[in-house]
Amino acid sequence: MSQEGLVFKMSCPDAVGIVARMTGLVAARGLNLAEVHTYSDVATKWFFARLRIEATGNGEETALLERDFSHFAAEARAEWSLRRLGHPQRVVVLASKETHCVTDLLWRRKFGELPVEIPLIISNHRACEELAAAEGVPFLHVPMQAENRDAAFREIARHCTAAQASAVVMARFMQILPAWFCAQFHGCVINIHHSFLPAFAGADPYRQAFERGVKLIGATCHYATEELDAGPIIDQEVVRVEHFHELGDLRRLGRDCERLALARGVRYHVEDRVLIHGSKTIVFRD
Amino acid sequence: MSQEGLVFKMSCPDAVGIVARMTGLVAARGLNLAEVHTYSDVATKWFFARLRIEATGNGEETALLERDFSHFAAEARAEWSLRRLGHPQRVVVLASKETHCVTDLLWRRKFGELPVEIPLIISNHRACEELAAAEGVPFLHVPMQAENRDAAFREIARHCTAAQASAVVMARFMQILPAWFCAQFHGCVINIHHSFLPAFAGADPYRQAFERGVKLIGATCHYATEELDAGPIIDQEVVRVEHFHELGDLRRLGRDCERLALARGVRYHVEDRVLIHGSKTIVFRD
């Protein structure tokens, strides 16, 4: 999908006429809609939308639309955002000992598959340091021991804030986040868990899967919340395994699932395609 | 997805404000939109939409909306339809020697997965006759020899018209349709071809696949057009195969692809989810 124009995202109580009013604002400014996604949740009577608007994106035009949407949203009691596309969003990556997800994100960023800028990679190990250097991405080593965990997370939080990150991506970071960290970056911390949740939450999921003897393994990209591996799921990926696959094979096959699910999840997030609704997500995929 | 209310489907040249006007008509009648799907094709500047409208569906309400849409469509130079859901569409099934697709369609119809009525099964063989009888569906045997082909198709066409069918489904019918038949039922004849088109068009695709040594086989559900196996594709399905699979295994594995792709394709069609655009389809999946 094209990365041009403006993207409008909103959620609010459902009501008769809401699509007409919302799209009418865009039409009144003489602008074309390149993409329209809406969803009405029957159970909760809640409405979700994402519009991509063809706009030159000059300041005045954007400001006028922003004002229009602001009035509309106030009436509709909506949460909303309007953002100019074409400027990569800033994403801070948290890493640990495994390098495959970080490598993948860096490659996709460099070659235009992922419209992000990575101002900083933070890790409690040095496995990704060389990789970051080769790509010219600043690397920060924040050791994590039991006695300094909270201080370490305070430091990470400061850097994420300073970097004006619109997402904090746990690329196999493997650390349980403090509750205050989840709250501070609510809806912005994306984790990749190496199982198809809710199966095999917690530690060493490939070993759990191996011992259970499942015939499919997978990975889950989800928003991190205070409760471990229980946040809203953005995307999942699976692959078949057979009896002859050893634990090492599961890890190898699973890495491809992790790469794919994380890359998709991050892309959906930074393209404003994801809306969180309680413990679930609405994902307006392309 | 719910099968209630009204469904509006349209396509027309793209224009600023078209979504707002279209949805505004529904809002003006005080009706809620349960589903909104739109697509703007950049290359051809063409617009496609499907709305599911929450409506009690009484006659007056429908008539008013119909008038509104009619005026709107005239202005927008749109092709359109408005239909009440909850009344199964009528589908005539053409069959031959294989029974798996017919069995599958009959089951899905009976148990509510497929909102269709099947007023007639027509076949040039008698393989499905007993099956039709068991389900209480009329069966018509129309033999096909080289010398009577055109007359046979004239008979089939008469029955399809008399049955007021909104789709003619070739459930492994295996006959090449005359050009006039394709023209008469343009956009309404759904075929299942037992390969992932455009690979292995024509006769005995499993044998072709077996001889080529592919590692994936599949099935393609598409609208039949005058050119064999070249019509707009609605859906496709694939399955992995390996060197130890014999031709019979390919046929067995392929049948599951055929069942799934055909059932999805028919459902999309009868739920007004498919719009044809040249040699392609827009499919507003659920």
Add this chain to the structure above:
Amino acid sequence: MSQEGLVFKMSCPDAVGIVARMTGLVAARGLNLAEVHTYSDVATKWFFARLRIEATGNGEETALLERDFSHFAAEARAEWSLRRLGHPQRVVVLASKETHCVTDLLWRRKFGELPVEIPLIISNHRACEELAAAEGVPFLHVPMQAENRDAAFREIARHCTAAQASAVVMARFMQILPAWFCAQFHGCVINIHHSFLPAFAGADPYRQAFERGVKLIGATCHYATEELDAGPIIDQEVVRVEHFHELGDLRRLGRDCERLALARGVRYHVEDRVLIHGSKTIVFRD
């Protein structure tokens, strides 16, 4: 795969030379091996094999091979079986209110995809009665109330034994089996659970999946054991779902997973392709 000849299946402690000795017995009788599958489990040092032997299958030949294998197995401390293919195995089906799995098994049996004979369908409801009659399969209604559960299962067990069933297939039977029943038919009771286990074990897994907001749902074919939904997994199948899929859509999409996973699992079982190893299975797929 061809359904001719003899199939030999065994498991025993791994040892140097075991493949050579086992296949040597077949060679010594001048017979060809059509399929050879072996697996050595490193962790438990256990060996598993399945041979398909090209044999006319006359009585004498089979008797001689049986004697050879018997001596060999005694030495190797092996569990083993030798069976003539081409004679469908007998499978008793347990059903309840849902008909899709039963319909699917009946079709596959009838049209040669599944080499089984179904001498009896037993159900605690009458939903499948008409279906069974149409296919000429005896149907037994065994009501199940809290107070008569054990007696009901005693009756089912008697019928399974009398039918000389080599498998008891729970085609959405939805009843928890008594421990004694699992023990009596150990390794022969095949269940289809409508989730990708171990996620969503227990009641109403589609609702659980819907509430958790997963992006993939699935089905698991496994051997029933005393512990609910915890037996050795034979096969699994998944399908993608999105935020707009309602609970009814999950059930509809899931049914296709159930049909496929169950049909594969039953076929593997009756073709002697499955060996149970603790809580896991070895499946020599074709």
Add this chain to the structure above:
Amino acid sequence: MSQEGLVFKMSCPDAVGIVARMTGLVAARGLNLAEVHTYSDVATKWFFARLRIEATGNGEETALLERDFSHFAAEARAEWSLRRLGHPQRVVVLASKETHCVTDLLWRRKFGELPVEIPLIISNHRACEELAAAEGVPFLHVPMQAENRDAAFREIARHCTAAQASAVVMARFMQILPAWFCAQFHGCVINIHHSFLPAFAGADPYRQAFERGVKLIGATCHYATEELDAGPIIDQEVVRVEHFHELGDLRRLGRDCERLALARGVRYHVEDRVLIHGSKTIVFRD
């Protein structure tokens, strides 16, 4: 799967007793079989096998086995090889303007997913030069114009030979190989074509797929032969696409298919899991 011991690979006319004799040689040396894969092609009466033998791999042991297998192969008129695992095979990579496949192969090599050494990357463009340098892999720029094509391929051939490459991997090399080159490196040149062959052979397959309106796109890893895109297929991968995916989206989604199919194909090749049989492959997957 473990990368230890010896791997024996062979193909020959099928015969009674061949498995017993082949595995008997290993047993006679007191060695254990870690993996046994065989396949008998019914149509051509040809036999294929791959054995992984648990061996310390000291020189004497290997030499004895080599002699045993040599005698056996002469009698059986077999093509065969015996190779010590644990020493990465040497793979020369041919690249052009696209970097994703090269990046992926380099990562998998570095982190142990792919047991290969890459002594050289050769390219007719400089897009991968920096990438090669960062990974410490020698890079050779061989420009290709119409007038020097044959000379350029002579140079590439010399380097492949000098590098003692057991595979030449075309990682989106996009050049048609001369017939003599295919002949010289017969069964060793692995290509990734960006469609599910045989659909969309030749130039710009994503555009072809886009214009045809298919609902699945894919990639094919195959051995290059003189006839373009017609060589024996090793593996294929597909991904669903929808009407809203533009040509650029197809390229993006397809790249993931290419990466996966190529990485698997190369791994199967260097682990001696692939045997070519006419225009097809036998792939003893793990």
